[in-house]
Each structure stands twice: as structure tokens, then as C-alpha cells.
Amino acid sequence: MxxxxxxxxxxxxxxxxxxxxxxxxxxxxxxxxxxxxxxxxxxxxxxxxxxxxxxxxxxxxxxxxxxxxxxxxxxxxxxxxxxxxxxxxxxxxxxxxxxxxxxxxxxxxxxxxxxxxxxxxxxxxxxxxxxxVGTVNGHVFLVNASLGLYPVLLEDRETYKSRFGRSRWVALGAACMTLLRVHRQLRLRIDQGGTVREVRTPTLFIGNNRLQLEQVGVNLSTHPARPLDDGFIAAVMLKPIGTLAMVGLMLRGAMGSLGEADSVESFAFSRMLVKPRRRKIKIAFDGEIVRMQTPLEFRVAAQxxxxxxxxxxxxxxxxxxxx
Known part of the structure; x- marks a missing residue:
């Protein structure tokens, strides 16, 4: 540095x-x-x-x-x-x-x-x-970046807040209504330094903030790579699950035990290439939503x-x- x-x-x-x-x-x-x-x-x-x-x-x-x-x-x-x-x-x-x-x-x-x-x-x-800081296709994010269900949750939350006001109860109600709808599973090709795999997931969440991850119960502090401290960021990915299971995960997150769920996978990385099947996809980073050209390169910024x-x-x- x-x-x-x-x-x-x-x-x-x-x-x-x-x-x-x-x-x-x-x-x-x-x-x-x-x-x-x-x-x-x-x-x-x-x-x-x-x-x-x-x-x-x-x-x-x-x-x-x-x-x-x-x-x-x-x-x-x-x-x-x-x-x-x-x-x-x-x-x-x-x-x-x-x-x-x-x-x-x-x-x-x-x-x-x-x-x-x-x-x-x-x-x-x-x-x-x-x-x-992290980046996705060169765009800086300080706390998190995501694709799939999470950007939809943010959009719905803002719609509900404009109608019913800003409060945590309104945000929680908006999240429940979003999760009760049917959502398309993402098909992603993930490349981590030559290790390539195909996955299906409703959402992929990338975190650069240990406090946020630990509050929902995702704790990677014992990982030998020391993510979020020394050139690593964290990925949280959900396995394909049903609507009721999704609501259950939301409740786990609210209680700080998300990382204990079998349907949640988390891992650390410094650079990851994600290729959805679509040419453009909605990305949320630090609460803002934009459409980005794929593939998506998530990485720790060099500077x-x-x-x-x-x-x-x-x-x-x-x-x-x-x-």
C-alpha cells in the first residue's frame, strides 16, 4: 500500500x-x-x-x-x-x-x-x-455487492417505504412479501483462480464488512485466509430452496444464525469471475442498484x-x- x-x-x-x-x-x-x-x-x-x-x-x-x-x-x-x-x-x-x-x-x-x-x-x-474496498467490474463497493434475490428485496423495500414510511417494520414486511413470490434461480459459472464450477442459486452476496456478516451469523474469522482483513472478501451463496425455507433463512439472519443453515455456503476469495447466462444483470452495491454487463469480476481493489x-x-x- x-x-x-x-x-x-x-x-x-x-x-x-x-x-x-x-x-x-x-x-x-x-x-x-x-x-x-x-x-x-x-x-x-x-x-x-x-x-x-x-x-x-x-x-x-x-x-x-x-x-x-x-x-x-x-x-x-x-x-x-x-x-x-x-x-x-x-x-x-x-x-x-x-x-x-x-x-x-x-x-x-x-x-x-x-x-x-x-x-x-x-x-x-x-x-x-x-x-x-471491493470492486465489481471496476465499481467500488464498501460494504457489499449482490445479484439475484437481494437487489429485488432492495427495490421492493424502497417501494414499500415510499408508501408506508421508513421503519424497520416496513422493511421487514416488504422482505416477507418479496420472499413469498416465486423467484427464478440464477445459473452461474464461477471461476476462482482456475477452479470452475456451475451453480444454481437464488442470490449471491459478496461482503466486504465483517460487522454486517457477523450480525447475520456468517463468521469467517477462523478461515486461514483471514477474509475482510488481508486482501480477501467473502461470498455467501444460497442453495436452491423453497419459499418457506427462504422465509426461515430470513428469520435466521434476523436472529444472527444464518451461517449455521445447511442451505448457506460461505467462502473467502480475493478475485472471482461470475458469468450468468444473461448479458446484463441487476447488481446491488451498497444499497444502489444498476444493470451491469456480464461476466462480473468481483475482487479486492489493488489500491x-x-x-x-x-x-x-x-x-x-x-x-x-x-x-
Whole structure:
């Protein structure tokens, strides 16, 4: 890995903020960031962007951050963080996060507070640290990427949330309704470094976040390759099963025992080529859904993402403040 980047603290931090939630929400985000900047005697430039503008704004901010030895900061949920990560990783600049999502796996894994004000304050004293990211056909993912049933679950969840509001109960109900429908099995040709096999599965899930996997009960910590730490990521694949068995797996995941099910296979890898029978297929990564040309190459990115992470003492202080 390259050595850590050194930032010029006199250069403004560049914030990319999802403006989809309206004026009052934007004012609240602005207030949190400006208070943190003022308290630290730092400067910042705030870029508010609609979802359709996020990628372009993030690229411009990342290029500016690299030129000024500063950092680009994502303020928002998974989609915003992923858009900024794509740009920061491509540019090679440092990136910060003020998380506003539901689960915030990426932030929690790297010691970033999930309370926005604390996260913004910690940014002012954070240092760029290389962290592992995965890619699918060159697209960066921080937490997970998947094909098959999981993208359908995400789409249905968003439909239900737009009608009934955002809550975990709505998400659970949407998942149950999705699983009760009949779903086509994927036929995949999987190539892991010359070992090729043909499989049938309702979904293939690729994880780059140990916290998320362990919460649903998939624990690969005893694997000799040490996945998700030293150049490996994890795959979770379901064997062909019926509807009731699928609902049972969802309940196992909710109780943290998914990995104990006989119908679940998990393994570690650094590069894997997946060839479905279709020329294009829906892929979900970090909550975003796109159509990609096949075959699909999943791999650990050769270059890390330089994430603004709290210094050990700052992380301890923030934990004490949030207690």
C-alpha cells in the first residue's frame, strides 16, 4: 500500500451533501458541519447535490481535494457515501464520512461515530488511513455487492417505504412479501483462480464488512485466509430452496444464525469471475442498484481507499461523549 496521505489543514474540506430531503434537512446538515468547522478553526466548502448530480459533484470535489491536499467528505446515507467513495478512490484523494444512514456498517467498522455532530467534530482531527474496498467490474463497493434475490428485496423495500414510511417494520414486511413470490434461480459459472464450477442459486452476496456478516451469523474469522482483513472478501451463496425455507433463512439472519443453515455456503476469495447466462444483470452495491454487463469480476481493489479515521484518543473521547 502507498504511505498515508498528508493533508494541508489550511485547505478547505470539501463536503458533498445529499440535498434530497428538503430545505430544513439541508439547513440542519449545514449547521452541524459549520459548527464543527468553527470549533476547530478549519475551513470547508459545502456542495449540496440532488441524487442525479451526486456522482458529478463528487468527481469535481475529489479532483479539487487532490489538488489542494485536502479531503472530500460524504454527508448522507449509503448512496451518497458510495458515490463519493467512487470518486475519491479513482482520484486517490482522502475521504471522510458523516453518516446519515440506517445501519452505518462502514462508519461503525472504522470507528466513525454514527451521531452526525460527533462524526463532523472527529473529522477535524482525523488522519487518512488506507482501508480495503471491493470492486465489481471496476465499481467500488464498501460494504457489499449482490445479484439475484437481494437487489429485488432492495427495490421492493424502497417501494414499500415510499408508501408506508421508513421503519424497520416496513422493511421487514416488504422482505416477507418479496420472499413469498416465486423467484427464478440464477445459473452461474464461477471461476476462482482456475477452479470452475456451475451453480444454481437464488442470490449471491459478496461482503466486504465483517460487522454486517457477523450480525447475520456468517463468521469467517477462523478461515486461514483471514477474509475482510488481508486482501480477501467473502461470498455467501444460497442453495436452491423453497419459499418457506427462504422465509426461515430470513428469520435466521434476523436472529444472527444464518451461517449455521445447511442451505448457506460461505467462502473467502480475493478475485472471482461470475458469468450468468444473461448479458446484463441487476447488481446491488451498497444499497444502489444498476444493470451491469456480464461476466462480473468481483475482487479486492489493488489500491486502498484513504479514509479519514479517528485518532485512537479522539475515538475514545467520542465514545465517552456518546455514552
Amino acid at each position: 502507498q504511505p498515508d496521505l498528508e493533508l494541508d489543514t489550511a485547505s478547505p474540506l470539501l463536503f458533498v451533501i445529499n440535498a434530497a430531503s428538503g430545505r430544513s434537512d439541508a439547513d440542519a446538515k449545514r449547521s452541524v458541519i459549520e459548527q464543527a468547522l468553527q470549533a476547530a478553526g478549519r475551513q470547508g466548502v459545502l456542495h449540496f447535490a440532488k441524487p442525479s448530480e451526486l456522482a458529478g459533484v463528487a468527481r469535481e470535489a475529489a479532483a479539487r481535494a487532490l489538488a489542494t491536499r485536502s479531503a472530500v467528505v460524504a454527508v448522507g446515507g449509503d448512496g451518497t457515501i458510495n458515490a463519493v467513495a467512487q470518486a475519491a478512490h479513482a482520484a486517490g484523494c482522502a475521504m471522510g464520512v458523516v453518516p446519515l444512514g440506517t445501519f452505518n456498517y462502514f462508519a461503525r467498522t472504522h470507528g466513525i461515530p454514527t451521531e452526525p455532530a460527533l462524526a463532523a467534530q472527529m473529522l477535524m482531527q482525523a488522519q487518512p488511513t488506507p482501508v480495503q 486502498p481507499l484513504y479514509l479519514l479515521m479517528p485518532r485512537p484518543q479522539a475515538a475514545a473521547d467520542a465514545e465517552g461523549a456518546g455514552a
